[in-house]
Amino acid sequence: MTDLREQVLSASLALIEQEGVGALSLREVARRAGVSHQAPYHHFGHKEAIVAELVTRGYLRLAERLEEAERGRGTPSRRLLRAGLAYVDFALSEPASFRLMFRPELVDRERFAASGEAGERAYSVLVRLVAERHGDGRAAGLGSEAQRNLDALVTMHWSMVHGLATLLLDGSLCRRFATRRERDSHVARTMELFMEATGRS
Amino acid sequence: MTDLREQVLSASLALIEQEGVGALSLREVARRAGVSHQAPYHHFGHKEAIVAELVTRGYLRLAERLEEAERGRGTPSRRLLRAGLAYVDFALSEPASFRLMFRPELVDRERFAASGEAGERAYSVLVRLVAERHGDGRAAGLGSEAQRNLDALVTMHWSMVHGLATLLLDGSLCRRFATRRERDSHVARTMELFMEATGRS
DNA sequence: CCGCCGGACTTGACACTGTCAACCCGGCGT
DNA sequence: ACGCCGGGTTGACAGTGTCAAGTCCGGCGG
Numbered sequence: 001m002t003d004l005r006e007q008v009l010s011a012s013l014a015l016i017e018q019e020g021v022g023a024l025s026l027r028e029v030a031r032r033a034g035v036s037h038q039a040p041y042h043h044f045g046h047k048e049a050i051v052a053e054l055v056t057r058g059y060l061r062l063a064e065r066l067e068e069a070e071r072g073r074g075t076p077s078r079r080l081l082r083a084g085l086a087y088v089d090f091a092l093s094e095p096a097s098f099r100l101m102f103r104p105e106l107v108d109r110e111r112f113a114a115s116g117e118a119g120e121r122a123y124s125v126l127v128r129l130v131a132e133r134h135g136d137g138r139a140a141g142l143g144s145e146a147q148r149n150l151d152a153l154v155t156m157h158w159s160m161v162h163g164l165a166t167l168l169l170d171g172s173l174c175r176r177f178a179t180r181r182e183r184d185s186h187v188a189r190t191m192e193l194f195m196e197a198t199g200r201s
Numbered sequence: 202m203t204d205l206r207e208q209v210l211s212a213s214l215a216l217i218e219q220e221g222v223g224a225l226s227l228r229e230v231a232r233r234a235g236v237s238h239q240a241p242y243h244h245f246g247h248k249e250a251i252v253a254e255l256v257t258r259g260y261l262r263l264a265e266r267l268e269e270a271e272r273g274r275g276t277p278s279r280r281l282l283r284a285g286l287a288y289v290d291f292a293l294s295e296p297a298s299f300r301l302m303f304r305p306e307l308v309d310r311e312r313f314a315a316s317g318e319a320g321e322r323a324y325s326v327l328v329r330l331v332a333e334r335h336g337d338g339r340a341a342g343l344g345s346e347a348q349r350n351l352d353a354l355v356t357m358h359w360s361m362v363h364g365l366a367t368l369l370l371d372g373s374l375c376r377r378f379a380t381r382r383e384r385d386s387h388v389a390r391t392m393e394l395f396m397e398a399t400g401r402s
Numbered sequence: 403c404c405g406c407c408g409g410a411c412t413t414g415a416c417a418c419t420g421t422c423a424a425c426c427c428g429g430c431g432t
Numbered sequence: 433a434c435g436c437c438g439g440g441t442t443g444a445c446a447g448t449g450t451c452a453a454g455t456c457c458g459g460c461g462g
Binding site: 038039042 | 409410
C-alpha cells in the first residue's frame with residue numbers, strides 16, 4: 001500500500017521487538033509486508049543498510065529526548081537528572097532500537113556515517129549537560145588536567161545511565177521487579193542517589 | 202586429538218572473538234576442529250547448549266575475579282573499587298565471553314539453570330561488597346526503607362561498572378583512545394571519581 | 403499514437419546455516 | 433561370540449542473505 005520502504009523499516013522493528021535481534025529476517029519482513037522476498041532489496045541493497053537506517057533514527061529520537069530535557073526548566077543538576085531518566089526510559093520504551101544502537105558489529109560506522117553522526121549528536125547533549133553542571137566556569141580555558149577530569153565525569157554519568165538501561169533490558173535486573181511501577185521507582189531512587197552523591201547543587 | 206568437547210568450546214570462543222557473536226557457526230567450528238559438521242552435536246545437542254556452557258564458565262571466571270578482590274586487603278571501599286576494576290578488566294580481556302553473558306536471547310536461563318546460578322554468584326559478591334561498605338551495621342535488621350536504599354546502592358554500583366564495560370566494548374568509548382595505557386588511565390580516573398563521590402571512607 | 407526506458411517488483415538460483423535421520427565402526431561387558 | 437552403545441560419519445531438509453535475470457507498468461519523446 002503505502003511506501004514499501006517505510007513498511008519494511010517498521011516491520012523490521014516489530015519483528016525484532018517480538019522475536020529478538022537475531023530473528024530479523026528480510027524474508028520474514030517481506031512476507032509480512034506481503035511482497036516477494038527480494039522487494040526489500042530494491043530499497044536497501046543489503047540487510048546492514050536497513051539496520052543502519054534504524055540505528056540512525058534511533059539515535060535521532062534519543063537525541064531529541066535528551067535535548068528536550070536540556071531545554072527544560074530547573075537547575076543544571078535537575079536537567080541532567082531528567083536527561084538520565086529520559087535515557088533509561090528510551091531504552092525501556094524502544095528496546096529494539098536501543099539494542100540495535102549498541103551492537104556495533106551490525107552496522108559499520110565507517111560506511112554508514114549517518115549512524116555515527118546521530119550518535120555523536122546524542123553524546124554531545126550529555127557532554128554539554130555535564131559540563132554545565134560541573135562548572136566549566138572559565139569556558140574553554142581549562143588545563144589538560146581539568147579537561148581530563150571533565151572527560152571522566154562525562155564517562156561516569158554516561159556509564160551510569162547506560163549500565164542501568166542495559167541491565168534493565170538485558171541483564172539480571174530485568175527479572176527483579178514484579179510491576180512496572182516497582183521498577184520505575186527503583187530506577188528513580190537509584191538515579192537520585194547517584195545525582196545526590198555526585199552533585200554540587 | 203584431545204577432548205572434542207573442549208575443542209569445540211575454545212574454537213567457538215575464538216571464532217566469536219575474531220568474527221563477532223553473529224558469526225558463530227557450528228559448521229565452521231567443526232571445520233576448525235577437523236571433524237564433520239555433526240560431530241559437535243554429539244556433545245551438545247544444539248547451539249544454545251554450547252553458548253550456555255560458555256556463559257556459565259564466563260560467569261564463573263568473573264565471580265572468581267570478584268571474589269579475589271573481595272578477599273584482598275584494604276578498606277571496604279578499596280576492595281569494592283578493585284572489584285569494579287576487575288569487572289571492567291574482565292570485559293576487556295574476555296570480550297567474547299562478556300558479550301555472550303549479557304545477551305539473554307541467546308540462552309534461556311530457565312532451561313539452563315547453571316548459567317543463571319553462576320550469574321547470581323557473581324552478583325552476590327557485589328551485593329556483599331556494597332553492603333559492607335555502606336554500613337549494613339545492624340546486620341539483617343534493616344527496615345524495608347533501608348533495604349530499598351541498599352538495593353538502589355547495589356544497582357548504582359553495578360550499573361556504573363557494567364555501563365563502563367559495555368561502552369568500552371561496544372559503545373562509542375571504544376574509539377576514543379589511541380593506546381591501551383590511555384584507556385586504562387581514563388577508566389581508573391573515572392572509577393576513582395565515582396568511588397570518591399559515593400564514598401564514606 | 404507508438405516505442406521505449408527505467409523503476410518497482412517477481413522468480414529462480416546459489417552457498418550457507420542449524421538440525422533431523424540413518425548409518426558405521428571399534429571397544430566393552432556378559 | 434554377540435550385541436550394545438558412544439563417538440563419528442554422510443545425506444537430507446527448511447530457512448537464510450544475496451546475485452542474476454525476467455516481468456510489469458507509467459510517463460516520456462518522437
